[in-house]
Amino acid sequence: MDQSRLYSVRMRASEKESHENGGKHISGGELLSSYSDLRMSVNTLLEKALNHSRGKPDFFQIQFEIVNQPIKLVNPLPVQTNEVTTVKEGQELARYLLKKTGVPKNIIEKAYKQIPEYGVRGAILIDIQTGERIDGRTDKGVRVSRMDWQTGNFEKWAKSKAVPTNPRLKEALVLATKVCNHELTIAELCWSDDPDYITGYVASKNIGYQRITQLKHFGDERGCRIFFVDTLSDINTYMSYLEEQPILVQLEEDHETRVD
Structure with missing residues (x-):
């Protein structure tokens, strides 16, 4: 390309x-x-x-x-899959992983109580200091944009990690990698609104991309995408990065990312 x-x-x-x-x-x-x-x-x-x-x-x-704009090349987050047997187990693991990223427990619980109220198309931004939603986009949310991963490089990465070249994994990992590359992002929590897809993830710079095999029940069309952020800097600059900064995820030849 x-x-x-x-x-x-x-x-x-x-x-x-x-x-x-x-x-x-x-x-x-x-x-x-x-x-x-x-x-x-x-x-x-x-x-x-x-x-x-x-x-x-x-x-x-x-x-x-x-x-x-100049295009930024970013190494993919390391990936780990966590097999769980129930949605309850998956959500408990998600809470544990969020706490491990540095999101305070009370903020995690406050965010979870508000999830049913959101119903937005994009992502919502939650301040880890207050637990309040801060993007101001009502039902629209923030749509992360201008990102991709060249097919050949993605397939090379997948082969090196012995994972399937799944387009859904590629798309989600690209987004999580871009989001977590910014210094204000503490963690991302996500599961799809696709009723046939129940796997979700928690991602951050320090724990990588942690897939969880059950975060909702089959047939459920309610999705979730939350970015937990530290608002010590300008939130508008952060949102501009998410929506406008072009990113290409690329596995570097001399600096492979480990997959557990």
Whole structure:
């Protein structure tokens, strides 16, 4: 991929109405693409939107624009899979891992009590000092954007770690890597709104990307994405990084990340 001229390609799809008019969110996606690969990138996101377990979209939007900012190369977070037998066990492990990242126990419990109230399409930001939501985006949340992982490099990483080249893992790990690369991010807690996918994760710089095989029940369309942040610096600069800073995840030849 020619990194001197890349395009940010973004997709969103919903049912009945657009997201702004209260439509049900079906799918979203992000890619960085060269000009010559734009058709393939658009088709990839189209297929994702049209073949999603949340339903068939009535509203679909895809856009691309050239990336004018310098692109930052970031090594992927180390990955570990934690097998659990119940959702309760998975959520207890998630709480334990969040505490291990440095999020205070009372803030974790306060965030969990508020999860049913959020129902947002993007991520919410929670201050680890107060437990309050601070992004100010109501039902929209923050959408992390302008990020990708070249297929060849991702496949090389997957082979070296003996993990399947799963597009879902790639997409989630790219996002978590970008989010946790910023100094204000203490941890991320996430599980999908896909009713057929119950695996989620906790991620941070100090524990890596910790997959948990059960964080919700099959058939549940409620997802969760929380970024626990330390607001000692400008939160607007942080949100600008999440939404605008282009990132390419890349396994460096001479500095491999360990997978436990």
